[in-house]
Amino acid sequence: MLIVNNLIKNYDGFSLNCSLNVLPGSITGLIGKNGSGKSTTFKAALGLIHIDGGSIEILGKDLKQITNKDKQKLGVALSDSGFNTYLTIQDITYILKNMYDEYDNEKFLAQCGQFGLPQNKKIKEFSTGMKAKLKIIVAMSHNASLLILDEPTVGLDVMARDELLDLLRNYMAEDDSRSILISSHISSDLESLCDDIYMIHDGKIILHEETDILLSDYALLKLDQNQFEQLDKQYIVKYKKETYGYSCLTNQKQFYLENYPDIIIEKGNIDNLITMISRGVKI
Numbered sequence: 329m330l331i332v333n334n335l336i337k338n339y340d341g342f343s344l345n346c347s348l349n350v351l352p353g354s355i356t357g358l359i360g361k362n363g364s365g366k367s368t369t370f371k372a373a374l375g376l377i378h379i380d381g382g383s384i385e386i387l388g389k390d391l392k393q394i395t396n397k398d399k400q401k402l403g404v405a406l407s408d409s410g411f412n413t414y415l416t417i418q419d420i421t422y423i424l425k426n427m428y429d430e431y432d433n434e435k436f437l438a439q440c441g442q443f444g445l446p447q448n449k450k451i452k453e454f455s456t457g458m459k460a461k462l463k464i465i466v467a468m469s470h471n472a473s474l475l476i477l478d479e480p481t482v483g484l485d486v487m488a489r490d491e492l493l494d495l496l497r498n499y500m501a502e503d504d505s506r507s508i509l510i511s512s513h514i515s516s517d518l519e520s521l522c523d524d525i526y527m528i529h530d531g532k533i534i535l536h537e538e539t540d541i542l543l544s545d546y547a548l549l550k551l552d553q554n555q556f557e558q559l560d561k562q563y564i565v566k567y568k569k570e571t572y573g574y575s576c577l578t579n580q581k582q583f584y585l586e587n588y589p590d591i592i593i594e595k596g597n598i599d600n601l602i603t604m605i606s607r608g609v610k611i
């Protein structure tokens with residue numbers, strides 16, 4: 329659906345060099361701290377910025393060959409995009425009707441209603457969360473095969489986030505060839521939604537793994553000095569000095585559960601992973 333191959337984008341003081349692959353029928357997450365290059369990757373993948381190297385294949389074609397008709401198959405929500413804030417949802421329905429052959433007005437208005445978005449109020453009077461919801465509903469309004477969503481849950485409260493994640497799951501369930509590329513700094517969103525996750529740090533992909541494997545096979549070991557020295561480190565990805573000794577990230581939790589019954593092994597979550605992979609030291 330989307331193949332980003334050795335994409336290079338250089339800004340003063342920042343260099344992006346990343347590859348990623350969004351498979352048909354899957355939800356792929358891109359996670360990374362502020363300024364790590366998520367939005368730059370999304371904009372480059374959509375051809376919105378000039379790139380300094382690499383190639384992008386989207387919807388089975390080289391990005392340079394994509395036509396306006398092909399673009400109808402994309403549903404996009406970027407962090408710094410949106411409609412003119414003087415428009416109402418009613419106004420937007422006319423724009424969407426003109427833009428997209430497969431725009432589904434009934435579904436769009438039903439979803440606006442579900443999220444409590446008033447049809448006749450100007451968008452400038454919407455709260456941050458309401459604007460965020462509108463962007464996603466618009467992206468899903470025209471039967472796109474690929475949704476590209478940059479930080480769509482920013483500004484949403486926990487309940488609205490859950491509703492939105494359910495909407496995305498339903499969108500995928502309606503057609504199993506659809507795909508989503510989504511970024512978020514809220515790791516629990518990605519854990520519960522994505523089939524696979526890429527982690528980006530300082531413009532580089534530092535980890536790519538299926539979410540199930542991240543959650544089942546990765547774990548954090550907490551060791552004192554002696555335990556650390558004795559440890560077989562063949563499955564340790566990164567380690568970090570702590571006040572109590574060392575924390576170690578493994579990608580083979582079972583090995584340490586079986587061979588080191590006395591050490592503390594904490595189930596991995598994506599926040600631990602980000603911290604360890606970005607700040608830990610390689611063995």
Ligand SMILES: Nc1ncnc2c1ncn2[C@@H]1O[C@H](COP(=O)(O)OP(=O)(O)OP(=O)(O)O)[C@@H](O)[C@H]1O
Nearest residue numbers: 339340342360361362363364365366367368369407
């Ligand atoms: N137009 C630009 N000109 C110069 N530098 C830029 C430009 N756009 C982005 N950058 C730089 O590229 C780096 C990555 O920014 P980017 O917006 O891709 O990060 P991000 O991971 O999306 O961050 P956030 O989570 O804060 O949105 C930052 O150092 C940023 O300052």
